Amino acid sequence: MKQENQAAAAxxxxxxxxxSQWGVIGNAWGINRTMAQIHALLITAPAALSTDEIMEELKISRGNAHSNLRDLVSWGLVRSVVRKGERKEFFEAEKDVWKMFCIIIRERRRRELRPALAVLKECSARTKDLRGADAAAFNKQLKSLSDFLQLADRMITKVSQSEQSKMVPWALKFLK
Amino acid sequence: MKQENQAAAAxxxxxxxxxSQWGVIGNAWGINRTMAQIHALLITAPAALSTDEIMEELKISRGNAHSNLRDLVSWGLVRSVVRKGERKEFFEAEKDVWKMFCIIIRERRRRELRPALAVLKECSARTKDLRGADAAAFNKQLKSLSDFLQLADRMITKVSQSEQSKMVPWALKFLK
DNA sequence: CAGTAGTTTCAGAATTTACTGAAACTACAT
DNA sequence: ATGTAGTTTCAGTAAATTCTGAAACTACTG
Structure with missing residues (x-):
């Protein structure tokens, strides 16, 4: 009994x-500290947690817990579940690392890559027909960026549709 | 003459x-708006620019221009050059998109991936020898994350050491 | 050496982002 | 319908980040 308590405490x-550390890391990745902490908590929790449990564990307000949970759900990284007989909502994270990765790169493509491509296309179109060496150089530079991001976009699409069981062995072979 | 002016204005x-738009994009990517704007300015500028020119173009203070330029230099995305006969410092960006990409992923590995791995290893070590199903599950989850990030680390190393002339055709083949 | 051009630093101000807590709302239970 | 458990919203506040501008500093010049 003593040992069990010690182990549980550890x-x-x-x-x-x-x-706590994952919050710091998330921060360095440009992610809200609380959101990273909730995510860390949920991916390592043995069972789904309620809002109150999360508030208690992280010592944060209901509003903060709520809005960060909402964002995690909108990313598709967390889903809410209902236990039969319970009125409360519980939250659980996608724990499969490969699936997490696919979700994140797909969302980042949608939220970050696509808007960047739109800007490049727009500015590129506006200078396509201008004369002069400077205009040509400007246009060429945007073209390079755009081509590269488009390739990245296609790679993300392909990779995020692949099975982990195909990609990981493949990556290991690539590394050899 | 008239046409030349119009083209230059356009x-x-x-x-x-x-x-301006790249500042917005950079912001979405978690990068300081001004830093993204300076970078955008330099990668499309026909020649290296001085701090004063950047301040003027972006309507920002000297301190702001200075500290963001310093950060860009520390990332390796911008270098300072001296024109003979001029006392001022000028700044120019790495314009090659593939090189830019390699610099960015290498720096992110160093600044973001490595610290995350360190945290995972630390927490993993602390629970390695604990008994009980919960401890085992916790440890297993950290192991999955750690293995995945380690694979990512190795992929970044490999890719960022490759030539664009090898990687791009290879990527296109992969997409087929 | 004094003067000038240019760079760096940094305290305080402005802006942006994150958080709290309480009120409003929803949905189920009695 | 009234009560209760739980969720959502949001105005106000706190905290973090970014920016300014001026002073201190550095290095060249005549």
């Missing part, structure tokens, strides 16, 4: 450390 | 639009 401590 | 306008 686990809780390691979990807290992970959640 | 080019300047398109450039301004690109710089």
């Amino acid at each position: 686990l809780r401590e390691a979990g807290d450390e992970f959640v | 080019l300047r306008e398109a450039g301004d639009e690109f710089v």
Whole structure:
């Protein structure tokens, strides 16, 4: 009994450390600290958690928990589940790392890559027919960027539709 | 003469639009707006620019221009050049898109991926020898994440050391 | 050496982003 | 219908980030 308690305490401590540090990491990745912490908490939790449990664990307000959970759900990284007989909502994260990765790159393509491509196309179109060496150079530079991002877009599409069981062995072969 | 002026004006306008919009895009990517704008300006500028020219073009203070240029230089995306006979410093960006990409992924590996791996290893080590199903599940989850990020790390190393002339045709083949 | 051109730093101001807590709302239960 | 458990919204506040402008500093010039 004593040992079990010690083990449980050590686990809780390691979990807290992970959640807290993952917030710092998320911050460096340009992600809201709280959102990263909630995500860390949910991917390592043994079961789905309620809003109140998350508030308690991270010592944050209901509003903060709610809006970050909403964002995580909108990313597709977290889903809400209902336990039978319970009125509360519970949240669980997608735990499969490959699926997480696919979700993230697909969303980033949609939210970040596509708008960037739109800007490049727009500015490129406006200078396509201008004369002069400077205009040609400007246009060429935008073209290079645009071609590259378009290739990245297609790669993301392809990779995020592949199975982990195909991609990982393939990557390992590539690395050899 | 009239036409030349019109063309020059149209080019300047398109450039301004690109710089301004790239700031917005950069912001969505988690990059400081001004830094993204300076980078956009430099990769499309026909020649290296001085701090004063950048301040004038973007309507920003000297301090702001200076610190963002310093960051861009620290990323390796911009270098300073000295024109003979001139006392001022001028700045020029790496314009080759493939090189830009390699610089960015290498720096992100260093600044974002490596610290994340360190956190995972740390928390993993702390729970390695704990007994109980929950501890085992926690440890397994961290292991999956860690393995995945380690694979990503190796892929970045490999890709960023490759020639564009090898990688692009290879990517196109992969997409088929 | 004094003067000038240019760079760097940094305290405080402005702006943006994140968070709280309470009120309004929803949906189920009695 | 009234009560209750739970969710959502949002005005106001707190915190973090970004920016300014001026002073301090550096290095060249005559």
